[in-house]
Amino acid sequence: MLEKNISLYSYEPFMQDYIARWKYRGDYVLGKVFEAEFRKLYHQHFQDSKYEVVPIPLSAERMADRGFNQAGELAAFTRAKQKDVLGRKHGEKQSKRSRLHRMTAENPFHLLSEPPKYAVLIDDIYTTGTTLRHAAQVLQENGTDFVAACTLIRG
Amino acid sequence: MELDPKRYAGKRLLRREIPLSTNALREALQHQHFKQIPTLRKEKSSMYCNRCNATLPHLQNIDCQICGSKHLYCRNCIQMGRVSFCETFYEWAGPEPDWHIHDNPCAWEGELTRHQQIAADAIDQTMKQNGKLLVHAVCGAGKTEMLFQGITTSLQQGKRICLATPRADVVRELLPRFQQAFPTVSVQALYGGSPDKTGDGQLILATTHQLLRFYHAFDVLIIDEIDAFPFHADPMLHVASEKAKKPTCASIFLTATPRQKEKRQIAAKTLPHVFVPVRFHGQPLPVPASKLCFGMHKQLRKGTFPKGLLHWFNNRRNPTRQVLVFLPTVVLADTLQDEAMEVLRPSAQKILPKREAETLIRTVYAADKDREAKVQAFRNREIAIILTTTILERGVTFPSVDVAILDAAHDVFDEAALVQIAGRAGRSPADPTGEVVFFHEGRSDAMDKAVRAIQDMNRRAKRL
Ligand SMILES: [Zn+2]
Numbered sequence: 053m054l055e056k057n058i059s060l061y062s063y064e065p066f067m068q069d070y071i072a073r074w075k076y077r078g079d080y081v082l083g084k085v086f087e088a089e090f091r092k093l094y095h096q097h098f099q100d101s102k103y104e105v106v107p108i109p110l111s112a113e114r115m116a117d118r119g120f121n122q123a124g125e126l127a128a129f130t131r132a133k134q135k136d137v138l139g140r141k142h143g144e145k146q147s148k149r150s151r152l153h154r155m156t157a158e159n160p161f162h163l164l165s166e167p168p169k170y171a172v173l174i175d176d177i178y179t180t181g182t183t184l185r186h187a188a189q190v191l192q193e194n195g196t197d198f199v200a201a202c203t204l205i206r207g
Numbered sequence: 208m209e210l211d212p213k214r215y216a217g218k219r220l221l222r223r224e225i226p227l228s229t230n231a232l233r234e235a236l237q238h239q240h241f242k243q244i245p246t247l248r249k250e251k252s253s254m255y256c257n258r259c260n261a262t263l264p265h266l267q268n269i270d271c272q273i274c275g276s277k278h279l280y281c282r283n284c285i286q287m288g289r290v291s292f293c294e295t296f297y298e299w300a301g302p303e304p305d306w307h308i309h310d311n312p313c314a315w316e317g318e319l320t321r322h323q324q325i326a327a328d329a330i331d332q333t334m335k336q337n338g339k340l341l342v343h344a345v346c347g348a349g350k351t352e353m354l355f356q357g358i359t360t361s362l363q364q365g366k367r368i369c370l371a372t373p374r375a376d377v378v379r380e381l382l383p384r385f386q387q388a389f390p391t392v393s394v395q396a397l398y399g400g401s402p403d404k405t406g407d408g409q410l411i412l413a414t415t416h417q418l419l420r421f422y423h424a425f426d427v428l429i430i431d432e433i434d435a436f437p438f439h440a441d442p443m444l445h446v447a448s449e450k451a452k453k454p455t456c457a458s459i460f461l462t463a464t465p466r467q468k469e470k471r472q473i474a475a476k477t478l479p480h481v482f483v484p485v486r487f488h489g490q491p492l493p494v495p496a497s498k499l500c501f502g503m504h505k506q507l508r509k510g511t512f513p514k515g516l517l518h519w520f521n522n523r524r525n526p527t528r529q530v531l532v533f534l535p536t537v538v539l540a541d542t543l544q545d546e547a548m549e550v551l552r553p554s555a556q557k558i559l560p561k562r563e564a565e566t567l568i569r570t571v572y573a574a575d576k577d578r579e580a581k582v583q584a585f586r587n588r589e590i591a592i593i594l595t596t597t598i599l600e601r602g603v604t605f606p607s608v609d610v611a612i613l614d615a616a617h618d619v620f621d622e623a624a625l626v627q628i629a630g631r632a633g634r635s636p637a638d639p640t641g642e643v644v645f646f647h648e649g650r651s652d653a654m655d656k657a658v659r660a661i662q663d664m665n666r667r668a669k670r671l
Contacts, residue, residue: 078289080269119271
């Protein structure tokens with residue numbers, strides 16, 4: 053369902069600590085160091101202005117706790133046209149679930165408004181790909197022709 | 208709803224640290240059980256964090272989706288949870304907690320030496336009078352036991368007490384000792400990832416970072432290793448300790464190796480102090496020997512040990528003592544690990560002949576996930592030799608070890624570190640001596656100063 057996924061980094065222990073501090077501790081400014089590189093990566097693969105970026109959202113509860121969405125930050129770094137068309141149901145922490153459970157879990161995403169024809173999903177980490185596949189599924193069922201993903205890290 | 212003052216008093220908490228529903232919190236605010244305090248404040252046109260007092264550049268902007276505006280947050284104390292401009296602190300404003308007045312809380316039945324008793328009396332007096340006292344006690348003086356008398360008096364007066372120390376290892380080591388000494392008192396240990404998190408005990412043992420959670424909480428604050436990293440280097444921790452005290456509070460500072468600042472205060476008599484130059488078993492501190500090893504730096508880089516070290520290993524006075532080998536860097540510890548397994552194995556087998564050879568030699572470093580387990584295994588005599596960085600220099604005690612310091616002239620080994628490392632040896636009354644050897648390729652000032660400081664302590668002890 054995903055045409056492709058491209059990532060900037062692999063998941064080194066150092067990166068793990070850095071991302072944890074950015075995301076879970078909420079140290080907002082740490083994201084800025086990725087800005088130029090991430091934009092470059094995005095534009096190398098998605099030059100055409102027909103592509104629009106769709107960040108993987110946080111649930112309302114998680115957003116109220118953290119105050120920012122790291123995927124939203126990454127999406128803004130690309131300076132491409134951004135469509136926040138996905139909503140997310142609050143669930144248990146992904147990292148706490150078993151792999152099998154993650155693969156078979158129900159889709160937490162729903163559509164908020166009309167999706168773009170050419171969508172590039174943006175997220176911080178690509179591990180099993182389940183999250184991105186769920187998001188892609190919602191888009192494709194609602195009229196998106198092309199879905200790819202651009203992530204900061206491949207786990 | 209009845210809220211327990213012990214759970215909330217003496218703290219400034221963020222919303223997410225309060226386990227109450229929105230309604231319950233609203234009700235508590237209506238009853239004025241909490242008051243709200245701004246998280247950041249403006250002073251002379253600069254902003255400051257109300258938890259850690261940091262200012263620029265530690266305060267940075269966040270594009271906040273909670274309030275929909277761009278505002279400051281504090282990066283300096285973020286490991287305790289983010290302090291953000293659009294939030295507030297909740298400070299307990301309800302009834303003061305009734306800390307238990309204990310009749311006879313102390314179950315410790317040991318005896319203090321004459322010198323320990325002098326210090327214990329001074330500590331007790333200082334706690335009664337809410338004063339300040341610096342306790343300068345050599346490594347192995349038995350300072351924990353010197354605190355028991357004063358803590359007992361304080362508990363009899365219904366006071367709340369905190370002992371803060373820089374390292375989680377030490378908090379973990381102290382917890383069972385305090386629980387045994389004060390079996391009827393609620394003793395809690397707080398450090399990053401500790402099982403206890405609520406901080407509602409009457410007697411708190413905590414890493415210095417954890418003090419940031421408290422505000423006007425303690426009647427007695429004991430700060431261990433006042434000279435240690437990170438306390439002397441990090442102004443935030445100083446702020447934290449000041450804020451954790453009640454306006455009237457006794458302060459006890461403990462150190463084995465006072466820094467210039469404390470030495471000046473002692474000399475100027477601005478800080479009362481008591482000096483304990485003798486170990487509790489009465490034996491002198493081991494004076495470090497030095498071994499010059501030409502070519503050592505080159506050998507270490509190649510991952511081999513200097514001959515001098517191997518020679519020493521094979522000729523120790525007591526070949527059954529366990530050994531701590533201190534190295535200046537983690538990288539070096541890593542490079543030497545395989546070589547250690549090979550060339551130190553015969554020595555390791557002499558130390559613990561009945562154990563499996565594979566697990567006799569281990570490295571331990573600061574970020575080591577298994578550090579706690581390895582330290583415990585060493586204490587249980589399941590590991591013969593530990594290669595480590597300066598991380599085990601302080602507080603952590605083993606009864607009977609020899610100590611080798613490789614590249615002792617390296618910058619990381621300052622005078623205090625070397626004195627502390629040397630102080631790991633000869634702690635046990637059953638084996639009160641121990642060898643300490645500096646392996647080097649040219650002496651540093653710090654090495655000379657450390658040896659002189661130790662000799663000076665021993666001279667002063669003899670004169671008493
Ligand atoms: Zn702060």
